[in-house]
Amino acid sequence: MATIEISGVSKIFKDAMRKTDVTALTGVDVTVQRNEFLCLLGPSGCGKSTLLNMIAGFDKPSTGTVKVDGQVVEAPGSDRSVVFQQANLMPWLPVWENVAFHLKMRGAQKGERREKAQIYIDMVGLTGFENHFPAELSGGMNQRVGIARALLMNPGVILMDEPFGALDEQTRMEMQNELVRIWQHHKGTIVFVTHGIDEALTLGTHVAVMSARPGRIAEMIHLDLPRPRDITSPRFNDVKRHILDLLRPAGAAAAHS
Amino acid sequence: MASLMRFGRPERFVVPVLILAGWEMFSRSGALPPALLPAPSAVAWAWLDWVFNIDGNTQSYAGHWIFDVMASTWRVAAGFGIATVLAVVLGVAIGWSRFIEVTIEPTLQMLRPIPPVSWIPLAIIWFGIADKPAIFLVFLGAFFPILLNTIHGVKTVDRNLIRAGAMVGGGQRQLLRFIVLPAAMPSIFAGLRIGIGSAWMLTVTAEMVAVKSGVGYVLWDSYYFLRYDIVIAAMASIGLLGYVSDLLIRLIAARVLRWQHGTTLSGSEG
Numbered sequence: 001m002a003t004i005e006i007s008g009v010s011k012i013f014k015d016a017m018r019k020t021d022v023t024a025l026t027g028v029d030v031t032v033q034r035n036e037f038l039c040l041l042g043p044s045g046c047g048k049s050t051l052l053n054m055i056a057g058f059d060k061p062s063t064g065t066v067k068v069d070g071q072v073v074e075a076p077g078s079d080r081s082v083v084f085q086q087a088n089l090m091p092w093l094p095v096w097e098n099v100a101f102h103l104k105m106r107g108a109q110k111g112e113r114r115e116k117a118q119i120y121i122d123m124v125g126l127t128g129f130e131n132h133f134p135a136e137l138s139g140g141m142n143q144r145v146g147i148a149r150a151l152l153m154n155p156g157v158i159l160m161d162e163p164f165g166a167l168d169e170q171t172r173m174e175m176q177n178e179l180v181r182i183w184q185h186h187k188g189t190i191v192f193v194t195h196g197i198d199e200a201l202t203l204g205t206h207v208a209v210m211s212a213r214p215g216r217i218a219e220m221i222h223l224d225l226p227r228p229r230d231i232t233s234p235r236f237n238d239v240k241r242h243i244l245d246l247l248r249p250a251g252a253a254a255a256h257s
Numbered sequence: 258m259a260s261l262m263r264f265g266r267p268e269r270f271v272v273p274v275l276i277l278a279g280w281e282m283f284s285r286s287g288a289l290p291p292a293l294l295p296a297p298s299a300v301a302w303a304w305l306d307w308v309f310n311i312d313g314n315t316q317s318y319a320g321h322w323i324f325d326v327m328a329s330t331w332r333v334a335a336g337f338g339i340a341t342v343l344a345v346v347l348g349v350a351i352g353w354s355r356f357i358e359v360t361i362e363p364t365l366q367m368l369r370p371i372p373p374v375s376w377i378p379l380a381i382i383w384f385g386i387a388d389k390p391a392i393f394l395v396f397l398g399a400f401f402p403i404l405l406n407t408i409h410g411v412k413t414v415d416r417n418l419i420r421a422g423a424m425v426g427g428g429q430r431q432l433l434r435f436i437v438l439p440a441a442m443p444s445i446f447a448g449l450r451i452g453i454g455s456a457w458m459l460t461v462t463a464e465m466v467a468v469k470s471g472v473g474y475v476l477w478d479s480y481y482f483l484r485y486d487i488v489i490a491a492m493a494s495i496g497l498l499g500y501v502s503d504l505l506i507r508l509i510a511a512r513v514l515r516w517q518h519g520t521t522l523s524g525s526e527g
Binding site for chain 2: 056058075076077078080081082084086088089090091092093101102104105106133135149153
């Protein structure tokens with residue numbers, strides 16, 4: 001059984017103020033197997049975040065179904081953890097309390113929370129910052145806390161919505177390597193939304209290239225490039241060229257040939 | 258906040274000292290009869306006697322200050338405490354639930370413009386002449402500022418934090434307890450600071466009219482005996498008590514909101 005099954009999903013947003021409907025997604029079918037790392041790649045407005053929100057349970061499809069582990073998604077649940085574009089940490093809690101927030105919600109004792117949190121704080125490389133507040137950390141460090149929080153829930157699926165979008169180039173590359181390392185070590189299914197081609201090709205086992213208006217899957221690409229991935233290798237560039245062609249607007253493609 | 262406890266900055270004393278010196282000189286000049294505008298030194302003397310019973314010049318009040326202060330403080334504490342609990346609970350409910358907002362808020366908004374003082378006749382009929390009408394008035398005065406600030410704090414909670422909470426498996430009750438309430442804390446404390454000011458105003462008002470003890474009662478009683486030195490000493494006492502209780506709330510806020518340290522203008526001062 002596939003871990004995530006998206007079948008015939010479309011999403012129409014009603015714009016009440018202008019009395020028009022906006023079709024964000026149409027006819028999307030995607031399956032993700034266990035331990036796959038799927039990148040949803042596309043320009044802004046192609047509905048990739050909407051698709052992720054539907055897997056997370058924040059949004060509901062207008063038609064079609066989203067299933068995780070055979071269950072239709074109705075609401076957010078701790079079997080699917082989300083790493084947001086902004087870290088979304090509780091600013092009044094120190095790092096370790098944020099990492100173990102899931103356990104706090106379940107009423108775990110302080111000692112247990114502290115102990116569990118330490119494992120994941122060490123894993124994302126934040127040892128020594130346990131008692132800092134989010135406002136005292138950099139954007140990249142906050143994002144690490146968000147990842148540690150997602151990992152601690154030990155979910156079957158981790159959903160990431162452009163988590164490195166707000167970081168500078170260098171930090172982003174560092175975080176990508178870190179994420180691949182954690183994923184290889186930890187195992188788990190990841191769905192990762194991005195608009196960066198290099199990022200998608202560095203991370204994913206699969207890349208779903210999406211096109212906009214209305215949003216749909218243009219092509220599902222299976223990547224078997226060896227890791228760590230060399231973003232200057234010829235094979236990498238072949239795939240990249242292919243994706244660039246897919247993403248190029250129809251008119252521009254005609255002018256090109 | 259630590260700077261509140263430091264008195265190392267001499268400029269903070271300049272304005273009070275100038276006012277006191279000018280007032281003393283004006284009183285001694287004889288432009289007004291000294292009984293109508295007693296000099297600060299006379300006020301200080303009466304105040305000292307009121308506190309320590311030095312020469313008995315304040316007669317039946319001599320040495321009685323601490324009891325008057327305790328009587329007023331108790332009324333403020335009781336009314337303010339009840340107002341805080343009710344306003345925070347109700348404010349969170351109104352801010353969180355559209356249904357409760359629609360059901361309750363219009364009524365509250367109609368009660369709000371009625372000055373708490375205008376409840377005095379009813380308060381006296383209902384509660385008699387004692388602590389209770391004063392506590393009731395204090396409650397009315399403190400309740401609305403705390404309520405409105407709590408509602409505002411809850412309504413402006415970052416939606417993404419609620420999402421993050423739902424994502425880690427929180428139900429409605431946990432979201433309220435672990436996210437909404439702490440996120441609303443800065444607003445709630447702003448409400449508490451406004452509320453404590455109203456609380457002192459209304460205790461004193463109630464004591465002038467409906468109660469036979471407390472600093473406000475001493476103030477009004479001394480007025481009947483033309484003891485303006487005691488009137489002013491009572492005013493100063495109220496100012497002092499208001500300042501101390503506000504300081505207390507600020508110190509608690511600095512502790513509870515220490516996560517804001519360095520992220521806001523007020524946080525950067527310490």
